[in-house]
Amino acid sequence: MSLETDYIVIGSGVAGLRASIELARTGARVTVLTKDKANESNTEYAQGGVAVVLSDDDNAELHEEDTLIAGAGLCDTKAVETLVADGTKYIKQLIEWGIEFDREGGKLAFTQEAAHSRRRILHAHGDSTGKEIVRALIARARQEKQIVLMPFANTESLIVADGRCVGVRFLDPILRAPREIFARAVILCTGGAGQLYLHTTNPPVATGDGMAMAYFAGAEMADMEFVQFHPTALNIENAPRFLLSEAMRGEGGILRNKLGERFMGNYDERLELAPRDIVSRSIVAEMRKTGTRNVFLDMTDLSEDFLRERFPKIYETCKFYDLNIAADLLPVSPASHYCMGGVRTDLDGRTTVAGLYAAGEVSCTGVHGANRLASNSLLEGLVFGARSGAAAIADNYELRMTNDESGNPKSEIQNPKSDGISTAVKKRVKRVMWERVGILRDKDSLKRALKEFEQIEKSNLGTSSRNFVTLAKLIATSALWREESRGGHFRTDFPERNDVNFHKHSIQKIDEKISASEKINFYMKKS
Ligand code: FAD
Numbered sequence: 001m002s003l004e005t006d007y008i009v010i011g012s013g014v015a016g017l018r019a020s021i022e023l024a025r026t027g028a029r030v031t032v033l034t035k036d037k038a039n040e041s042n043t044e045y046a047q048g049g050v051a052v053v054l055s056d057d058d059n060a061e062l063h064e065e066d067t068l069i070a071g072a073g074l075c076d077t078k079a080v081e082t083l084v085a086d087g088t089k090y091i092k093q094l095i096e097w098g099i100e101f102d103r104e105g106g107k108l109a110f111t112q113e114a115a116h117s118r119r120r121i122l123h124a125h126g127d128s129t130g131k132e133i134v135r136a137l138i139a140r141a142r143q144e145k146q147i148v149l150m151p152f153a154n155t156e157s158l159i160v161a162d163g164r165c166v167g168v169r170f171l172d173p174i175l176r177a178p179r180e181i182f183a184r185a186v187i188l189c190t191g192g193a194g195q196l197y198l199h200t201t202n203p204p205v206a207t208g209d210g211m212a213m214a215y216f217a218g219a220e221m222a223d224m225e226f227v228q229f230h231p232t233a234l235n236i237e238n239a240p241r242f243l244l245s246e247a248m249r250g251e252g253g254i255l256r257n258k259l260g261e262r263f264m265g266n267y268d269e270r271l272e273l274a275p276r277d278i279v280s281r282s283i284v285a286e287m288r289k290t291g292t293r294n295v296f297l298d299m300t301d302l303s304e305d306f307l308r309e310r311f312p313k314i315y316e317t318c319k320f321y322d323l324n325i326a327a328d329l330l331p332v333s334p335a336s337h338y339c340m341g342g343v344r345t346d347l348d349g350r351t352t353v354a355g356l357y358a359a360g361e362v363s364c365t366g367v368h369g370a371n372r373l374a375s376n377s378l379l380e381g382l383v384f385g386a387r388s389g390a391a392a393i394a395d396n397y398e399l400r401m402t403n404d405e406s407g408n409p410k411s412e413i414q415n416p417k418s419d420g421i422s423t424a425v426k427k428r429v430k431r432v433m434w435e436r437v438g439i440l441r442d443k444d445s446l447k448r449a450l451k452e453f454e455q456i457e458k459s460n461l462g463t464s465s466r467n468f469v470t471l472a473k474l475i476a477t478s479a480l481w482r483e484e485s486r487g488g489h490f491r492t493d494f495p496e497r498n499d500v501n502f503h504k505h506s507i508q509k510i511d512e513k514i515s516a517s518e519k520i521n522f523y524m525k526k527s
């Protein structure tokens, strides 16, 4: 039997929770479908903090400028202005709702991260900012009786009728069967796709499902080639790549090669606080030069008391691996971390499919351009989560229950607690993405990757597996199209930035060839 509600939100990270609260404030019924436990998301693991203009020596122009510089010419300036202006408003609201950011002498404490011209990063419990944001938002959402949170509800496809998104198909965790739910509008907040890569800082839920679902529903995808690799993931054999926050370098951490030499000076005058893409590539170059699989993060100039208090989660996790962050050199290497590209939206989360909105890492609002400034993504989820909720209410679509016309195959139930992607497919795609569509790419590697993905597609794939491979293809296709290097996208065969031919966004749409956006500021009118 089909279900109905007023609004469906898919995902319960910062964007999904904030969107749900906005929707519920009007009295609407909101159903939040989420793949795992309510608090399992990229948001939950965010460490460094959230960037916001609140300190006395900061202002909106400076935060905008830092964001635009990091974005390497591809930011949508209106989106950046919106992020910074609304960001301050929504962070103040979070504080009113009871979030506990760290303070010094009663005043908010700000830390430094790469490519920020001011100390403007708020953090919570030292290095558990995301966990505190999720705690505060779930507590706030629980006050709204109309929000129904459905955990372990893996969504596989969107239902589209007459060009409008009217519902979704998901795997019902209680019935252990595919089910449809219809609503006036659907807000995609499914987060990023770090799990496409062999080495990632992202938790297992981050398989990019929402991007693929939107693509199959006919939505435009923008800038998929821009993937951010975080420079300093803890590299312990056979262990997940636990993040060692950029804030550690912000507090004075130094990168050293296996000979103990500080090497960042050979690559960039900003040293360890150069933008992430530069630090990641410098680490790769250094690893190649010295024939190693990692470099080292050195925090030994800082006292153990300070480090234990400032980075308690990192301190404990490293201890678990027999590392004392105050005394030992910490083995690190880059890992996939964040998707700048995604479902193309306007400033209010509207995608190019009526009734479908997207917010947070799944979306491409134009805020990040070719490279995201550190700690801007929690802010983006908060701002555009709220804005997309408000837009969905304002657009006021009728509820319509109808048959699926999107041509999506029916979902097939596997283990409803898993993400439904076949283990063999996942393993193969992750390796190909890491080896051929990774930090350094070229025409040959990308063509070979695409060939492999086409081969995988020939096997009889379930919906989730098909979504996963499709997303890998979208990234490889746009990486092949962009014959230049910019931000998170580095082509060894085109190492220079080329503003003449590529000062534009890549756009992909089902059944159409990849194309370039007409303008850089690409927000749209209501569809
Ligand atoms: P997420 O928080 O990832 O939430 C996505 C939700 O969608 C989850 O609930 C997931 O279960 C659900 N979902 C996914 N697929 C499906 C499906 N098919 N069906 C149903 N539900 C689904 N950013 C910062 O600004 N500051 C930081 O300090 C910072 N640190 C980070 C540290 C780590 C280790 C990581 C991984 C990321 C960090 N980031 C940081 C990035 C930031 O955390 C994310 O970009 C941001 O939290 C994304 O929020 P979101 O709401 O868009 O998605």
Ligand code: SIN
Residues within 6 Å of the ligand: 046, 047, 048, 049, 244, 245, 246, 247, 373, 374, 375, 376, 377
């Ligand atoms: C970190 O703490 O280094 C992650 C910050 C981010 O991804 O913005």
